[in-house]
């Protein structure tokens with residue numbers, strides 16, 4: 001990885017996953033296009049065998065993401081965030097309860113509901129910000145699994161992670177956290193006692209909306225092996241080019257996150273004061289219901305804002321249709337700012353308001369972003 005241990009995360013994004021230092025060695029890892037490796041019949045050999053199991057193209061990225069999340073083990077890379085989520089959901093034992101935020105990423109909820117239907121598993125969907133409600137759900141069976149997404153997508157609810165981790169651990173349970181929104185720079189779930197972290201690398205980690213990839217991180221050797229076996233058997237692996245692109249994107253994560261978070265808070269404050277805004281949410285706003293909780297457990301408030309304009313779903317759709325710099329579309333975490341009325345997606349929970357726009361703030365000049373958005377917001381009111 002790097003000769004210098006204990007680097008801060010802003011340095012790790014740059015330094016982790018580099019090839020060993022020797023004269024004439026490349027500064028960046030190579031892309032290796034080979035499905036198989038030369039191997040002799042040597043029992044116990046640790047060499048690379050076949051590119052569904054392990055490749056030198058994944059390793060640098062896996063080392064970097066593992067180190068960023070504070071694990072002593074490398075991350076496991078997957079072909080998408082959903083592949084990592086599917087591997088993590090397979091850790092949930094039969095005969096137990098899975099407690100999940102009712103506003104988790106909607107496809108993660110679809111996957112969890114399929115597990116509950118097909119297996120001996122009780123799924124309880126909760127308001128993750130309501131600690132008493134979550135604690136009650138954790139008491140339904142022994143060894144519950146708590147799925148955390150904090151902030152949630154798209155409602156931006158914040159869970160009391162330390163309290164919920166200790167309630168789950170007291171019952172011999174497992175805690176899995178989707179850390180996509182916060183990034184390891186904004187939140188360190190393993191340090192808060194979470195067992196497994198999953199990521200949609202597609203979003204902030206890769207950061208340029210040109211790669212679909214996922215990752216899972218754990219420091220627990222047994223959980224790591226079970227996740228690895230799931231990947232070996234189900235085969236949801238990334239390609240070498242994707243891993244290389246994701247690592248290249250990761251190198252600027254600290255700068256991108258710093259810029260987009262600063263712009264997000266600035267825009268949220270301006271929107272909140274605008275008469276055309278019915279409701280504005282961002283964890284960094286003092287008006288956010290869990291602002292204090294976010295400040296206590298996060299080191300950044302993230303770059304997502306939700307906006308509900310006056311005029312309902314029609315006004316929201318008009319705003320997404322009128323912006324010229326913001327890009328109307330799904331996804332988040334790229335250098336470009338994205339805007340989407342979430343309920344246009346049929347799988348989005350009906351408790352997400354019809355008029356809710358999710359804004360993913362990128363790294364453009366904040367004044368240009370504000371001018372474009374406010375012009376569209378004002379036009380939607382005429």
Ligand SMILES: Cc1ncc(COP(=O)(O)O)c(C=O)c1O
Pocket residue numbers: 080081082083105153178180181199200201202203212213214331
């Ligand atoms: C919070 C969150 N987790 C997971 C995913 C799924 O990731 P992917 O699209 O890479 O499969 C998404 C995608 O939007 C997401 O927003």
